[in-house]
Amino acid sequence: MQIVFLGTSSGAPTTKRNVSGIGLRLLQRGSWWLFDCGEGTQHQIMHSILNISQLEKIFITHLHGDHIFGLMGMLASRSLRGSDTSKITLYGPKGLEEYIQAIMKISPIHLQYPLEIKITEEGVIYEDDEMIVEAAKVKHRVPAFAYSVTEKPRPGAFKIKLAKEAGIPKGPWYASLKAGKTITLEDGRVFDGKDFVNPPQPGLKVAFSGDTIPCEAMVKLAEGADLLIHESTYVHKHLELAERSGHSTAYQAASIAEAAGVKELILTHISPRYDTEDGPITLDDMVKEAQSVFPTTILAEDLAIHEIKRTRQK
Ligand SMILES: [Zn+2]
Ligand SMILES: [Zn+2]
Structure with missing residues (x-):
């Protein structure tokens, strides 16, 4: 599994970071899944190693603009190419279907491929021979979900x-x-x-928090994951702001990673206020804050590719 960060800023883009979008490349299947689709995500896809033809599923965490304003444009562009006829399945909270239908009614577009919309509920929302996707209700200002993707164990190799x-x-x-x-x-x-026959190979697990204040549901969903990608909108000094806006601090994201016993943590959904070289608080401070609780933490960067590894670093 490979993660491709398409947007790592919260609320609005900066010159270095676009708004939310994360690609999950499933190398063995030749396809990829998208988590959230902020405005400009289709541009980021073009600049990345991802190919829009191979997009198979989209998971939306919640209906705030910085997570969905890129959706319709991207779906329309994929249709204009004409050659992409494979189905896309879109998962997201209640209201997503209405949102898509309202746009399509007012700004008419006929998609050249099937688009299936499934409303996310808690629990297992997708399962096939290789993968399981689970959703958990998290705590934000609007209904919001976190997602986990787990590979099923693979049979051991024949000697x-x-x-x-x-x-x-x-x-x-x-x-x-x-x-x-x-x-x-x-x-x-x-x-x-x-x-x-060698022993079965356990599958990899990755969890995506979306936007949330720290919550028990997130710890449970991320339990034992190889990678947790958690929002870290603020540093802990700005806890009051985080609480008011339904977000987490770097310290809190690290505490969730620690409590869930994950192997690696990547911080994303960063407030543009820290995206400056001269401070007073920089992104470096944010990473250090998280690392003081959970050492195997890094900060997401736009267009960075992260390979999820099986080796336990902790
Ligand atoms: Zn957001
Ligand atoms: Zn939000």
């Missing part, structure tokens, strides 16, 4: 060299061993499949 060395003939015997069965060869030798 083909060992099978060859044991002189087991290829073909159906291999298939039986791979399935964990015990086989008896014609010469009477018996082999247990368990000895020929």
Whole structure:
């Protein structure tokens, strides 16, 4: 799994940061999913390694403008290309369907591909053979959800060299061993499949907070994740502002990461007020604040690519 940050600013863009948008590249599937779609996200996609043709799902955390104002433009541009006919499934809070329909009614557009809209509820919202997506209600000024994406465990690799060395003939015997069965060869030798298959590989997990004040639901959703991407709109000195606007501080985001036992934390949704070189409070201060609680913290940067690794750093 790869994360591509498309926008990391809160509220309004700056010259260095666009508003919310995060791509999740699913390399084994040749597709990617988008989390939130602030204005200008389609431009950021063009500047990134992501390809709009391969966009498969969009998850909206809440209906504030800095998370959805880029949606209609991006969907329309994808349609204009004409060649992208694959379906997009859009998930988001109640009101999202009305929002899309109202725009499409007043500013007519006929999408050249199917768009399915699903209203997000708490719990598992999507599942297939490889992935599970869960949503949790978080605490913001409007109904808001956080999402987690978990890969299902992959079967362990077959130890083909060992099978060859044991002189087991290829073909159906291999298939039986791979399935964990015990086989008896014609010469009477018996082999247990368990000895020929590596243990299953646990899947990766990533959680996206969207906008929220620190809450227990977020800790639960992110539990044991390989990566937590949490909003960090303010530094703790501005806690009052954070509380008033329904956001988290860097310190609070780090505390959530700590409580959830995640491996890595990336801070995003940064207030433009800190995006200056000369302070008084800089982004450096923000990262240090979080690292004092949770050392494996970094700050998201627009267009940065982050590979989610399996190794435990903590
Ligand atoms: Zn926001
Ligand atoms: Zn918001």
